[in-house]
Amino acid sequence: MSGGRILPVILPPGARGATGGPWRAPTLRARHGAVLVLALLLAVGAAEAAAEPGRPSILGTLWRWTPLLLEGFVFNIAISLLAMAIGTVAGLAVGLGLISPNPGVRGVSWCLTQLFRNAPWLVLLFFVMFLLPFEFRVGGVTIPFPGWIKATLGFALPVMANTAEIVRGAIQSIPYGQWEAAESLAFSRRRTLWTIILPQCVKRMLPPWMNLYSLVAMATVQASVVGVTEMLTLVSEVHAAEGGRPELLAPLYGYALLCFFLYCYPIGRLTARLERRFQVRI
Amino acid sequence: MRRSLIALAALAAAALPAAASADVLDKVKERGTLVVGVKTDYKPFGFRDPSGAIIGIEPDLAADVAKKLGVKLELVSVVSANRMEFLRQGKIDLMIATMSDKPERRKVVQVIEPLYYSDAVNVMLSDKVKVTKWEQLKGAKLCGTTGAFYNKDVATQYGPEIISFDGSEKPLIALQQGNCIGYLYDQTFIAGKLLDAEWKGYHMPLPGIMETPWAMAVAPGEDRFAKLMSDLTKEWMKTGRIVELEKKWGVKPTEYSERMYKEYKGS
Numbered sequence: 048m049s050g051g052r053i054l055p056v057i058l059p060p061g062a063r064g065a066t067g068g069p070w071r072a073p074t075l076r077a078r079h080g081a082v083l084v085l086a087l088l089l090a091v092g093a094a095e096a097a098a099e100p101g102r103p104s105i106l107g108t109l110w111r112w113t114p115l116l117l118e119g120f121v122f123n124i125a126i127s128l129l130a131m132a133i134g135t136v137a138g139l140a141v142g143l144g145l146i147s148p149n150p151g152v153r154g155v156s157w158c159l160t161q162l163f164r165n166a167p168w169l170v171l172l173f174f175v176m177f178l179l180p181f182e183f184r185v186g187g188v189t190i191p192f193p194g195w196i197k198a199t200l201g202f203a204l205p206v207m208a209n210t211a212e213i214v215r216g217a218i219q220s221i222p223y224g225q226w227e228a229a230e231s232l233a234f235s236r237r238r239t240l241w242t243i244i245l246p247q248c249v250k251r252m253l254p255p256w257m258n259l260y261s262l263v264a265m266a267t268v269q270a271s272v273v274g275v276t277e278m279l280t281l282v283s284e285v286h287a288a289e290g291g292r293p294e295l296l297a298p299l300y301g302y303a304l305l306c307f308f309l310y311c312y313p314i315g316r317l318t319a320r321l322e323r324r325f326q327v328r329i
Numbered sequence: 330m331r332r333s334l335i336a337l338a339a340l341a342a343a344a345l346p347a348a349a350s351a352d353v354l355d356k357v358k359e360r361g362t363l364v365v366g367v368k369t370d371y372k373p374f375g376f377r378d379p380s381g382a383i384i385g386i387e388p389d390l391a392a393d394v395a396k397k398l399g400v401k402l403e404l405v406s407v408v409s410a411n412r413m414e415f416l417r418q419g420k421i422d423l424m425i426a427t428m429s430d431k432p433e434r435r436k437v438v439q440v441i442e443p444l445y446y447s448d449a450v451n452v453m454l455s456d457k458v459k460v461t462k463w464e465q466l467k468g469a470k471l472c473g474t475t476g477a478f479y480n481k482d483v484a485t486q487y488g489p490e491i492i493s494f495d496g497s498e499k500p501l502i503a504l505q506q507g508n509c510i511g512y513l514y515d516q517t518f519i520a521g522k523l524l525d526a527e528w529k530g531y532h533m534p535l536p537g538i539m540e541t542p543w544a545m546a547v548a549p550g551e552d553r554f555a556k557l558m559s560d561l562t563k564e565w566m567k568t569g570r571i572v573e574l575e576k577k578w579g580v581k582p583t584e585y586s587e588r589m590y591k592e593y594k595g596s
């Protein structure tokens with residue numbers, strides 16, 4: 048024991064990691080939300096102090112605009128949910144296409160996945176916004192095609208590509224022996240896939256899929272760039288309506304941040320829990 | 330996925346003729362709604378109230394147009410980047426969105442003459458500064474925004490010393506801290522600021538100079554609608570409607586709108 052170093056032979060339980068293995072990464076907890084609230088209140092306090100007397104209070108201003116801002120936030124949620132639904136269904140199809148026995152289907156699926164997974168989301172959004180018409184006629188009836196639906200489609204494209212990769216990864220993570228066993232029991236390829244492989248995939252796909260959802264929910268604010276009236280657009284419009292006072296910026300955007308945290312935090316927690324539950328134990 | 334892409338392409342193709350249909354006035358009447366693109370971040374010309382409704386001078390003008398046509402009004406929020414595109418696509422029938430009249434814009438959309446409003450260059454001054462003529466600003470320190478095209482012209486013509494800052498917030502702070510006696514900027518912007526309680530004790534006593542007129546616009550080729558809008562604009566000027574709206578929204582009437590009112594009143 049010349050170096051004073053304890054040999055890693057009979058370490059006490061719980062001391063793992065002390066020898067250079069991976070340390071446990073910090074996790075997001077509810078108290079971090081409390082820190083966020085505190086930061087918002089501090090920003091409000093600072094703004095309140097910077098404001099001259101006789102002007103409407105910052106909290107009062109936030110409160111007055113809350114119904115409108117939350118209306119915008121509901122819009123963000125609607126866009127994210129719809130984009131997720133469309134993208135998941137399409138992504139499942141493309142993901143299955145990635146492992147199809149047909150080389151043509153494989154190639155097309157691969158192209159779609161690579162294209163939409165690697166393009167910046169905002170670029171896709173611009174494409175969809177300016178290439179699709181704002182209304183279309185079917186048999187003399189004009190059906191409007193509002194900007195937020197277009198934005199939803201724009202978000203559904205990357206969701207599709209990412210879901211496809213999640214599906215492909217999950218299918219490939221199932222031991223190959225199961226395919227062979229199924230084949231030896233005279234299961235068709237389709238039956239093997241739908242009744243043996245995919246049911247096992249669902250729980251493996253769930254955590255990364257929910258993770259993807261969190262990302263989509265937060266990405267919806269990008270729709271403000273292409274003129275969809277969602278929360279971030281309204282935040283800047285509220286700022287303008289309040290006379291563009293600079294001390295209002297931090298509280299207003301902090302408020303939007305808090306809304307997203309409160310929405311995404313439970314999803315993150317649930318994802319972590321599911322991850323633990325479905326962990327592959329060795 | 331492939332099938333849905335083809336379906337999308339087919340929808341896009343089907344919609345193209347719809348965009349290029351005959352007369353926008355007929356379409357408006359058939360629809361029963363006039364869709365007007367306005368700003369939502371430009372107080373008091375177009376902004377939101379806490380209920381989310383779009384209000385201001387330009388929404389009021391839009392309401393006048395809808396009333397004239399006997400249809401309902403729908404306001405669409407536009408920004409500078411998409412207002413002309415929306416008009417060309419047919420997403421909006423009419424644009425009243427603080428757009429400065431520029432030759433290159435006239436190539437893209439059809440501008441309504443006479444021009445309904447005009448921005449100008451002006452100075453926001455403390456109430457303590459009593460001036461009536463630009464010449465009285467000779468040698469005075471004014472805050473300005475870097476890159477504003479008129480800074481140099483004003484300096485050479487009227488002789489104030491201009492201290493430039495980035496954006497519009499910094500010069501305002503400098504003004505409050507007493508680094509200068511006034512802020513040289515767009516008149517419509519200053520008018521909006523003066524509505525805010527923060528700027529009580531400031532005023533805009535000088536007449537606006539170097540006017541930059543604003544234009545309403547319709548899609549290119551909509552001559553019938555353009556004619557109707559042109560007549561309506563003259564009527565607004567004749568009845569003093571625009572001056573009236575400026576007063577309603579707390580803006581000091583601009584030189585331009587008062588001049589137009591005077592010019593058309595007798596006609």
